[in-house]
Every structure is written in C-alpha cells, then in structure tokens.
Amino acid sequence: MTLERLAVVGAGSMGAQIAQQAALGGIDVTLQDTSAEQLEKAAESNRGHLMRRVEKGKLAEGDAKAALGRVRMTTDLAEAARDSDFVIEAVFEDLGVKRSIFAELDRIAPANTLLASNSSTMGISKIADATSRPELCVNMHFFYPVLVMDLVEVVRGPNTSDETVERAMAMARAMGRTPVLINKEIDGFIVNRILHAATQEAYRLLDAGVAGFEDIDIAVEKGLNWPMGPFRLGDFSGLDVTYNARRHMFKTTGDERYRPSAQLEAKVKAGKLGRKTGEGWYKYE
Ligand SMILES: NC(=O)c1ccc[n+]([C@@H]2O[C@H](COP(=O)([O-])OP(=O)(O)OC[C@H]3O[C@@H](n4cnc5c(N)ncnc54)[C@H](O)[C@@H]3O)[C@@H](O)[C@H]2O)c1
Secondary structure (H helix, E strand, C coil), rough: CCCCEEEEEECHHHHHHHHHHHHCCCCCEEEEEECCCHHHHHHHHHHHHHHHHHHHCCCCCCCCCCCHHCEEECHHHHHHCCCCCCEEECCCCCCCCHHHHHHHHHHHHCCCCCEECCCCCCHHHHHHCCCHHHHHHHEEEEEECCCCCEEEEECCCCCCCCHHHHHHHHHHHHCCCCCEEEEECCCCCCCCHHHHHHHHHHHHHCCCCCCCCCHHHHHHHHCCCCCCHHHHHHHCCHHHHHHHHHHHHHHHHCCCHHCCCHHHHHHCCCCCHHEEEECCCEEEE
C-alpha cells in the first residue's frame, strides 16, 4: 500500500505530535500553523522527545533524524493542502475557526483528499457541511501526549463513507496507533464518557464527605489498577480542562450527573489548576 501524504493543520500540543508520530511511521507530513513561532516550538519539542529516546537507546539516531526530516513546516495552508491526500486538523476548539479551515481546505485540496478533525467535543457533522465533501470528513480523536498514547477514536458522522472510515483506520495504523471505530456521533466518544462517569462518581463521593481525595485516588489505583486516580489525573491534565469538559457535557445533555462539582469549581476559580500552576488537588515542586 502506498502511504498517503499527510498535512496536519495546527502545531499546538496535539498537532505537533500527531505530525511527528506519523513521520515515525514513515509518512511524509506537512505541518501548518498560522504562527511561525508555534512551528519553531513544535520542531524543538519534537526534536527533544526523539533525542531523549535516542539517549535511552529506544530509537536509532538515524531513524530519529529521518523522522524529524519527514516533517515539513509551513505557515501557508494552501501549500500544505495542495499536495495532500489526507489532512488532520488540530487547531483551537472553536467551531467557527474549524469550519472556516474546512471550507478553505475544501477549495484547495485535491477532490479525493480526506479531511479529519481531532476535535474532542465536536462531531464531524458540525464541521463537514462547511465543505462540498461530507463523505470524506471524519473525526480522528488522538490522546495527549500523542507520542505516548496508543489510541485513536475514529468517529463517523451521518455522511461519512465506508471508504473514508477505512482510510482513517488505515492512517492510524500506519502511524503505529490503535484505532477503534465509533459508529455514531456521541458527546465524549468512548474514553471521555467512561472517564467522565468514573470521575463524576469520585467527585460525588468527595462532595458527600464519604472519603478524602487521596483515599479515593488510592482506592482506584490499587483496587482497579488504574495508573492514576481521578484527582491525580485531573491535576495532570489541568483542572480547567476537566471543569470545562463537565460544563460542556452538562450544557449539552442537561444531565445532572455531569454538573461540575462545587469543590472542582472552587479550585478552578482559585487558579489551582494542577501541575501547570504548581497546585491543584496536590501540591507540586
Ligand atoms: N490537548 C488535549 O489533551 C487534546 C486531546 C485530544 C484532542 N484535542 C483537540 O485537539 C485540538 C487542538 O488542541 P491543542 O491542545 O493542541 O490546542 P493548542 O492550543 O495547543 O494548539 C492549537 C494550535 O492551533 C493553531 N491555530 C489556530 N488557528 C489556526 C488556523 N486558522 N490555522 C492554523 N493553525 C491555527 C494555534 O496557533 C495553535 O498552535 C482541539 O480541537 C482539541 O479539542 C486536544
């Protein structure tokens, strides 16, 4: 099978590593961002990750250099899309921005180019109708950090064709990632729904005074063998991320189960967002 040429739009925490992971799989990638500074940061960060693997003896130096060389950077969307068979969009979680990028990609990219979005919350049907090719549009939801996390949720919209689904699954595999197929657009897809359900229960236990957050984390880590309990994981991803995700789920479903916990809200309002601010549920050096 010939590898599809890939363009990744948005070089933030997700896009930079999606591009690098694809290049590790031997795929030629163009990484585009409107900010040249962001592209430089992405290149530097990816070099750091791959060189650490070389130092640890996990990756041959030649392979690291080849994978770094396979990612071309540009600020020009037309240049990125013109010669691509496959585009993965990973810009800010803003519907208007994503729709205008998809509309522009539709004008520039070849007629058979597949357009995927890495959105965590927007089903592809909200974006695909900004194009004339909704059958070629699909969600590919990667996990942070992409260079480490093996899973990709491929979510089909009502108009996504079988062939597009197969191409998205094949792209994920070519990148060395394991895809799962979700047949219906659903808020939170699979992983975040299960994570939300477990996290919500943890907050309910905390808010009801049943146990402290450390004991709930220990119970989940030792009893369910999860690498991190819900509070430690919240600190790791950012409590603002957890809080905003719950608010979004609560707003879109109206389901009381998703109402954000008062204690979580208090942490976010106090700017205690987890590791990145030095304190969340736990304190960090
Ligand atoms: N961070 C996560 O844990 C995570 C996990 C899964 C999915 N996602 C999804 O991935 C997407 C990106 O998230 P992120 O955390 O990487 O965001 P980020 O803020 O780190 O990066 C967004 C990038 O998009 C660029 N950008 C903005 N407008 C652009 C435009 N018009 N054209 C080109 N580039 C543009 C910005 O310069 C920035 O570099 C979002 O849809 C998010 O829901 C994030």
